[in-house]
Amino acid sequence: MLKVQSLRKVYDGHGRQVEALRDITFSVNPGEFVCVVGPSGCGKTTLLRLLGGLISPTSGTVIVEDRPVSGPPDGLAIVFQEYGRSLMPWLRVRENVELPLKAKGLPKAERAALVQESLAAVGLADAATAYPWQLSGGMQQRVAIARAIAFQPRVLLMDEPFAAVDAQTRADLEDLVRSVWQRFGMTMLFVTHDIDESVYLAERVIILSSSPTIVLEDLTIDLPAQRDQLETRSSPRFVELRHHVYEQVQKAKTRSAVTPVG
Amino acid sequence: MKAVITALRRVVALLALPVILLLVWWFASADSRTPAMPPLKRILGVLPDTWFGERLTGDVLPSLIRLTEGYLAALVIGIVAGVAIGSSRPVRLFVEPVLEFLRAIPPPALVPILFLIAGIGDTTKVLVIIAGCVWPILLNTVEGVRGVDPVLVDTCRTYRVSGLLRLRTFVLRSASPQIVTGARQALSVGIILMVISELKASTDGLGYTFEQFQTRFQYPQMWSGVLILGLIGVVLSLLFRFVESRVLAWHRGLRAAERTSL
Numbered sequence: 001m002l003k004v005q006s007l008r009k010v011y012d013g014h015g016r017q018v019e020a021l022r023d024i025t026f027s028v029n030p031g032e033f034v035c036v037v038g039p040s041g042c043g044k045t046t047l048l049r050l051l052g053g054l055i056s057p058t059s060g061t062v063i064v065e066d067r068p069v070s071g072p073p074d075g076l077a078i079v080f081q082e083y084g085r086s087l088m089p090w091l092r093v094r095e096n097v098e099l100p101l102k103a104k105g106l107p108k109a110e111r112a113a114l115v116q117e118s119l120a121a122v123g124l125a126d127a128a129t130a131y132p133w134q135l136s137g138g139m140q141q142r143v144a145i146a147r148a149i150a151f152q153p154r155v156l157l158m159d160e161p162f163a164a165v166d167a168q169t170r171a172d173l174e175d176l177v178r179s180v181w182q183r184f185g186m187t188m189l190f191v192t193h194d195i196d197e198s199v200y201l202a203e204r205v206i207i208l209s210s211s212p213t214i215v216l217e218d219l220t221i222d223l224p225a226q227r228d229q230l231e232t233r234s235s236p237r238f239v240e241l242r243h244h245v246y247e248q249v250q251k252a253k254t255r256s257a258v259t260p261v262g
Numbered sequence: 263m264k265a266v267i268t269a270l271r272r273v274v275a276l277l278a279l280p281v282i283l284l285l286v287w288w289f290a291s292a293d294s295r296t297p298a299m300p301p302l303k304r305i306l307g308v309l310p311d312t313w314f315g316e317r318l319t320g321d322v323l324p325s326l327i328r329l330t331e332g333y334l335a336a337l338v339i340g341i342v343a344g345v346a347i348g349s350s351r352p353v354r355l356f357v358e359p360v361l362e363f364l365r366a367i368p369p370p371a372l373v374p375i376l377f378l379i380a381g382i383g384d385t386t387k388v389l390v391i392i393a394g395c396v397w398p399i400l401l402n403t404v405e406g407v408r409g410v411d412p413v414l415v416d417t418c419r420t421y422r423v424s425g426l427l428r429l430r431t432f433v434l435r436s437a438s439p440q441i442v443t444g445a446r447q448a449l450s451v452g453i454i455l456m457v458i459s460e461l462k463a464s465t466d467g468l469g470y471t472f473e474q475f476q477t478r479f480q481y482p483q484m485w486s487g488v489l490i491l492g493l494i495g496v497v498l499s500l501l502f503r504f505v506e507s508r509v510l511a512w513h514r515g516l517r518a519a520e521r522t523s524l
Contacts, residue, residue, distance in 0.1 A: 054416055071419075078420045085413040090435045090512040099431060100421035131512060133519040151421060 001187045002028040002051060002155065007060035009046050020046040022212035024060070028204075030154075033181050033188040035198035037245065038208030038216075039253045044191045045081075047208075048159045051189065052078050064155060077153035081160045083141040087132040093119070094128040097147045104151075118150035119143075121183070122176060138169035142176070149180060156181075158190045162197070171229050174201060178227060195249060199242045200227060207245060209252040216248055300482045309486040317471065325467040326494070328384060329456040332391025336448060340396045341441060344403020345433065354404065365401070369394035369451075370458050377463060387459040387467070394455045395448040402444025406437025439513050442506055449502055453495055468494075 007024040010017055020043040028034045036044055049055045050062050053072040062069040064076060077100075080086045087096050094115055101111040119125050122142040132140050141161055148156055158177070162170040178201060181188050192198050198205050199221060207216045221241060223232060232238055288302045313322070347354050347361075369390055376393075380386040410433060418428055434441075460469025468491060475484035507514075 052420060054419060072422065076420070078416075080413055080416065082413050085411050086417050088414065088432065088435070089516045090438075091431070099423060099427075102431075103421060103423040103427055131515060133516045147421075 001030040001032070001065060002189060003061075003063040004047075004051070005061045005063075007047070007050065007062065008058050009043070009050060009055070010058045019212055021050075023214045024208075026206050026215055026218060028187055028189060030187055031185050032204065033178075033190070033202050034204045034206060035190045035192060035202035036206045036208060037192055037195060037198040037249065038213070039210045039249055040193060042208045042210050042252075043213045044193070044208065045159055048078070048157050048189070048191050052076060052157050073155070075152075075154040077148040077151045077156050079141070079144050079148050079156070079158045079161045081163055083137065083144050083161070083164070084132070086144055087140060087147075089131065089133050091131075092128070093124065093130050093132060093135070093143050096132065096143060097150050100147065100151045114150045114152070115146075118146040121149055121180060122146045136169075138165050138173060141165060141173060145173075145176070145180065149184065152184075153186055155187045155189070158188070160192055161190075163193065170197070175229065177201065182225075195245050196233070196242060199223075199238060199245060200229075200233060205245060207248045207252070216252055219245065297479065298481050300485065304482045305485045305489070308482045309489065312483050312486050313490055321466050321468060321471050322490070322494075324384075325456055325460065325469070328387050328459075328467070329391060329452055332388040332456075333395055333448065333452045335388070336392045336395035336399055336452070337445065339392070340399025340444065340448070341403050341434075343396075344400045344441075345407055345429070345437075347400075348404040348407025348437075349433070354408075361400075365397045369455055373459065373462070382463040387456075387464070390459040391452050391455045394451045398447035398451065399441065399444040402440045402447075403437060406440030407433055409440070410436045439510060442510060446502060446506075449498060450495075453491075453498065457491065 004024050004026060007021055008019075009021045010019050024047060036047060038044055046055070050057055051064065051069070053062075053064075053069045053076070056070070064073040067073065087093075088099070091099070097115045097118060098111050101114055106114070115128070116125070119128055122145050124139060124142050124146060127135060127139065127143070132143060135143070144161070161177075162173050165173065174197060177188075177190070190198070190201055202221050205219045205221060207219065208214070209216045219241070223235070223237060223241070284302070291299060291301045292303065294301050347357055372393055373386075373390055376386045376389050380389055414432065414436065418424070418432055423432065456467075457469040457472065460467035461473050464470040464473075468487065472484060472487050475481070475487060
């Protein structure tokens with residue numbers, strides 16, 4: 001479903017070259033839930049933007065649904081970290097969720113049904129006529145998720161969506177994302193810096209090194225499919241896996257310093 | 263009851279300064295012998311006869327009609343050109359020097375040239391108004407279009423929102439606060455140019471009436487014209503505020519929410 005091969009991205013600006021990604025290779029199978037985790041500044045967001053077709057690689061390939069990516073691919077939705085800025089403040093919640101469907105050219109009745117269904121799926125059925133700035137941060141992110149769901153994407157990318165949200169809201173949103181994934185079955189790639197979150201959510205965790213960034217490990221999470229904030233997070237296997245990921249990320253942080261490029 | 267008192271308070275606060283200034287004027291000018299500065303009592307005395315008779319439809323109305331025509335034309339030209347220029351960096355760089363050159367020419371200086379090109383009829387007067395009003399609108403539209411949020415740009419790219427839908431629902435609405443700022447500036451400029459365009463080679467209008475009173479030394483009437491013009495400015499400004507409050511209701515709500523959340 002998703003495949004990156006020897007992916008490399010160098011940013012060139014103001015006379016400085018920054019190598020965001022050195023050599024990234026991994027793949028994601030259809031319907032899988034994969035988390036990408038790594039130390040701060042390792043290029044996780046760059047990786048997501050490459051997958052989403054918002055930027056193009058310096059070298060290497062990005063393939064989504066067996067087609068090379070050259071611009072935002074069909075059937076792919078992104079939930080951005082800055083939820084406040086990804087919703088249009090002059091549109092009501094319902095209109096925000098509806099906009100991509102309008103762009104798709106769907107008829108009015110179908111749009112209304114999808115909007116209603118997706119808002120209900122995130123628990124915001126009553127907020128349809130509110131403006132985004134009238135809602136709390138957690139609710140705004142739910143609207144962004146609802147918009148992604150209504151789009152009926154085959155691939156859903158999420159870029160540290162809960163980084164700017166308080167811990168309790170984050171726990172609710174994590175469970176929401178898993179339930180949405182189980183209900184709609186899209187392929188999920190979830191980028192995060194939160195190690196606990198990555199282990200809790202994913203079927204596989206891809207651990208990135210620090211700059212120059214490569215894939216350190218592709219770890220399978222063999223936790224049960226039904227997960228619970230209280231029970232799962234205190235289970236011995238969770239603790240083991242978390243410990244392992246944390247260890248890897250710590251090792252990644254203390255690895256050799258950045259080698260200058262060019 | 264409380265609402266009535268609050269409303270009354272507001273009206274008093276709004277009218278307090280104008281009333282005070284009028285009273286000061288009244289008493290300061292009461293014994294005036296200078297022909298050019300007649301007592302306010304006389305000015306107010308001639309006001310109804312001067313303005314509420316034939317002049318209302320014969321001079322005030324034509325002036326306001328020309329102002330409306332010029333202003334609306336400037337809005338259309340300014341917004342269309344502003345969007346075109348603001349959306350494309352190459353176009354902007356190409357056009358900017360010429361724009362800076364043209365906007366620096368004071369419209370009154372153009373009046374004789376426009377007389378030569380377009381004659382001495384209504385068209386020229388409207389052209390003068392357009393020549394002055396278009397600049398604040400155009401330049402503010404360019405800035406508004408340039409300043410759209412990059413997160414929203416990415417959102418539109420990802421969800422394939424493009425073309426007319428993108429222009430209507432994203433670009434124009436995002437730039438609307440800035441465009442409205444330009445439109446407000448243009449209104450002030452328009453009122454001034456409306457009068458200036460009628461000072462020479464004119465057969466009707468507020469400016470024409472001013473000239474007439476001045477050359478015939480009819481100072482009380484001339485001063486009454488000043489008052490009328492001021493009142494027209496206030497009324498148009500209130501009208502503008504009303505329209506603005508509808509168009510930018512979301513913007514006020516957004517700013518209020520941002521302020522309280524800090």
